[in-house]
Amino acid sequence: MTAGSASRVTAKRARHPGWAAALTGLLALTLAPGATAQTPNTVRVEPDGTVHAPAMTVPVSDMLSPEARAYVAEHLVQMQQPELLAQDNGVPIFMKPYLARQMELFPHERTDTTIAGVHAYDYTPRGGVPASQQDRVLINLHGGGFMGCFPGCAELESIPLTALGGYRVIALDYRQGPEHRFPAASEDVAAVYKELLKTYPARNIGIYGCSAGGMLTGMSVAWFQAHGLPRPGAIGIFCAGATMSSAGFGGDADYFNGPLGDARMPPPWPRPAPVEGSGLPYFAGVDVRDPLVSAASSDDVLRQFPPTLIITGTRGFELSSSVYTHTQLVRLGVEADLHVWEGLFHGFFYNADVPESRQAYDVMLRFFDRHLGR
Template sequence: MRIGRRPSLGLITASLLLGAGAVPASAPAQDNKGHPEIKVDDDGTLHVPELTVPTSSFLTPEGKAFLTYQLKSMKDPRSKILPPGGELPFFMIPYLKSAEQMFKVDIKETKVAGIPAMVFTPKDGVKPENRNRVLLNLHGGGFMGCYPGCGKLESMPLAALGGYKVIMIDYRQGLDHKFPEASEDVAKVYRELLKSYSPKRIGIYGCSAGGILVGQSLAWFDKEKLPMPGAAGIFCAGMTLSDVQFGGDANFISAPFGEAQMPAEPPPPKGAGLPPIPYFNKVRYDDPLVAPANSLELLAKFPPTLFITGNRAFDFSSAIYSHGRMVKAGAEADLHVWDGLFHGFFMNPAVPESQDAFDVMIKFFGKHLAR
């Protein structure tokens, strides 16, 4: 996801003010401790002065060091450059090296229903309880690349730690492809898997763009009259889209605290918003096939779904809102939030918080996929 520039006085949400010494709009220029005034517009827009924000006290020492590495990496000019093809961004290369050391898996390149894919299996074999189960991973990368790099970071832990066969596919992305081509690719692969697996023994998950695509794929399965899989994981994402990233408060909170960047601009007339992701050029953000959270009727048909995010992630609000919409629709959904961490934090498998996230994922699929 791209981060836009904010107006000269950035917009920060009301929830932040609990930790920022909030004062009423009618307060004097400074409070009794000499803090600058927080200004409130008639429409509720806030103008928040400079803040000093330490790392979360709930993070492990490794987590705090990881957050610092993330924030400093985002200040590096190389972070603004999209690597070609399937290459990882420079700051993620150490994550893959760690994953290759930690997770012993066999990787096979193949095609499934004509779609390029990689199959990950544990070196010591698929666990007996998972021999008739399979996980389908939809990799991240902003619908612009990161195959196979991001997909390896998402697939290797669940294959090795969970004892699963994991299939990761190279679905069509921008710039050359547009919505709904990725959803069509996932449906092709899913149809092929249904020839060998009961739908209730298939799990589907993804992070970031892959997490968005999980929701869109479930909506597409419903459109195509396909049976729903046994469980889904929407990680580092939600099921909403807007002209400012995913929508919600996180657009304005997360960029500085999780990405060391200025908040996104609000949509017009107060700001320029953000240009759409090329893959979603000219789509309607209220279309349930694009943003399934817009339809309670659709969400009611979804399988048990796990949301994983961090409270410094720009997907944070979307994940919370999407989880709430599923609950409102009567569907089963779990939400796990890691305090102090950012978009896609578990891509680094070496930190304890990531290992805790893997444990949550494995237990969720183990519980909900039919044996």
């Protein structure tokens, strides 16, 4: 970028003045030589590296498919309508059309069941599990911030993989906050896992989830290690990483991806008061650096991970954690794949009509097919 083009970028007037603290890393690169701290539309950098950026306008990425471009615009508008974020029997209102569409697209059977005392939905392809998948099973850990979204998120994460991949997928209704506290969810996953080990060898069991469920996937592997359980054959940490912060998942994305991905303000800086732990009720009083919560805080825990698939988007507020988790896994010699979708946000693949979502399903299925039972 030339000095002239950088100055033109930073001189744009924003339609959303609340974005002044966002996109710090990116905007630091656009500071024109010779600009002064007194200029209103100039990036200001403090001695400790903290960046204060002016408001700016960010269009939807032109690298997206037409369907995805419309989807991003729709999502950002929806995120500013609180009534659409409310849950109706465990299904966020804005997700209902996505769920109805998946029901049309992906033939499947669902059994309401209980395994090892844990409520679950047991999904299979319509017509039954094919012979090629009879000896393999997936456990889904749904998203929802450890405060709901069962069955909504569980359905959206499970139905495509059972219908397209032929897998039996067991989605767990694990205990959540505010009624329950850590490690209740980890205990539930371990209980179901131990029960499935009576039927499936560990190498044939895959575990995956999005958002809170992606984080819980990593937490569960750490829990298995601490309690002498064998590691599963492969895991998928989607829309998440193996780290946590008081403002999200940690790193730069806590600040610049709230506005870009979900039309919400980044956390204030400096913080109004010292903040420790997580803002999620489920983790009240828990040290977010505990390896049973943030597995990436311990090399000893992380190096024992099974093959791991990480999926995120450049607008996902988990982006930094996803990238960091992958970097640490690779550093420690763990087989790990990272797939980042340009221009897309947290949990983007819930909409099955977007080509990029279908690409994500293909990546998930190829990964589990390659690793389970190997």
